[in-house]
Amino acid sequence: MTAAHIPVLAAEMLAALDPRDGQTYLDGTFGRGGYSRAILQAADCAVCAVDCDPDAIAQGNTLAASFDGRLTLLQGRFGTMIELLRDAGIERLDGVVLDLGVSSPQLDDAARGFSFRQDGPLDMRMTRDGQTAAEIVNGLDEKPLADLIRELGEERHARRVARAIVRARDTSPIESTLQLAQIVRDALPHAKDGIDPATRTFMALRIHVNNELGELERGLRAAEAMLQPGGRLVVICFHSLEDRRVKNFLRSRSGGAPRVSRHMPLPEPGLAPSFSLIHRRGITPGDTEIAANPRARSARLRAAVRTEAPAWPLEDAA
Ligand SMILES: C[S@@+](CC[C@H](N)C(=O)[O-])C[C@H]1O[C@@H](n2cnc3c(N)ncnc32)[C@H](O)[C@@H]1O
Numbered sequence: 001m002t003a004a005h006i007p008v009l010a011a012e013m014l015a016a017l018d019p020r021d022g023q024t025y026l027d028g029t030f031g032r033g034g035y036s037r038a039i040l041q042a043a044d045c046a047v048c049a050v051d052c053d054p055d056a057i058a059q060g061n062t063l064a065a066s067f068d069g070r071l072t073l074l075q076g077r078f079g080t081m082i083e084l085l086r087d088a089g090i091e092r093l094d095g096v097v098l099d100l101g102v103s104s105p106q107l108d109d110a111a112r113g114f115s116f117r118q119d120g121p122l123d124m125r126m127t128r129d130g131q132t133a134a135e136i137v138n139g140l141d142e143k144p145l146a147d148l149i150r151e152l153g154e155e156r157h158a159r160r161v162a163r164a165i166v167r168a169r170d171t172s173p174i175e176s177t178l179q180l181a182q183i184v185r186d187a188l189p190h191a192k193d194g195i196d197p198a199t200r201t202f203m204a205l206r207i208h209v210n211n212e213l214g215e216l217e218r219g220l221r222a223a224e225a226m227l228q229p230g231g232r233l234v235v236i237c238f239h240s241l242e243d244r245r246v247k248n249f250l251r252s253r254s255g256g257a258p259r260v261s262r263h264m265p266l267p268e269p270g271l272a273p274s275f276s277l278i279h280r281r282g283i284t285p286g287d288t289e290i291a292a293n294p295r296a297r298s299a300r301l302r303a304a305v306r307t308e309a310p311a312w313p314l315e316d317a318a
Helices: 010-017 034-042 054-059 061-066 078-087 104-108 133-139 142-153 158-171 177-187 198-209 212-226 240-253 287-292 294-298
Strands: 024-027 046-051 071-075 093-099 227-237 275-277 300-306
Touching: 010 034, 010 093, 010 227, 010 300, 024 034, 024 078, 034 046, 034 093, 046 078, 054 061, 054 071, 054 104, 061 071, 078 093, 078 212, 093 212, 133 142, 133 158, 133 198, 142 158, 142 198, 158 177, 177 198, 198 212, 212 227, 212 240, 227 240, 240 275, 240 300, 287 294
Parallel strands: 024 046, 024 093, 046 071, 093 227
Antiparallel strands: 227 300, 275 300
């Protein structure tokens, strides 16, 4: 048995999504269904729930049965929501919610290889297919490995970590989570903030293995294309790299100063805002929620309402 997932910022998500009777919502990150359940309980609406992890979808069948046809489960990536939903006969949505990252059951299952606190295979694939973290760690040259750890983990000592990994794997391949965690801990100075030094390297590998930033960009654009005027987009992030992308996407699409970034090229002049922001700043959890669920600590919610304007032209996603 794995632990349950405590939904983060659930009340704030509901307030921002504002579910109404007769409408159709996408929960793009079903997990253990905490958000889907809350939405279905808040209004007599339909929820289409997507998760790329086959385990999450399999576990969700009981919940789906209890909502009498109002909850449809689909395995896939939210970045491909247009195709996934079209196959399910859905062309337009009244709301989209994305609660990014891994769920507690994924993190707590040592066999999935996400945790540096328990020993397991160095896997980290949410989808259970594609390249594993072990293949990245044992296969990349030192320089690209350091770049990956620096960019996706925001690790200042990335060169040092990459060098230690390459030295260790010259002796034998790095196959397990605890093996990698120990190599990183041995390579880095003792942390004064109490954060395990392996945190940032594990984060970088997880984001890379699951192409989480590319998925986010595709998901935001797909949501823009699928939402009806008045429909709502709600995104909860746990990582500053993701939050920055959501912030820049919504800021530029809502007529705020667009940011110059290679990830978000400047729009053509004259495009009408396709979103209007619900809050000026991201919403963060209060002390009570953080005390009850420490995982909520780094969460930030951003939300916007779709305008009547056409979706902006698609740029190439990463
Ligand atoms: C933080 S959990 C969501 C928890 C959920 N809100 C709940 O209340 O139970 C994130 C979930 O999203 C899934 N996920 C992550 N990236 C995804 C993607 N690109 N497409 C579909 N599912 C994804 C993960 O497999 C995980 O189950």
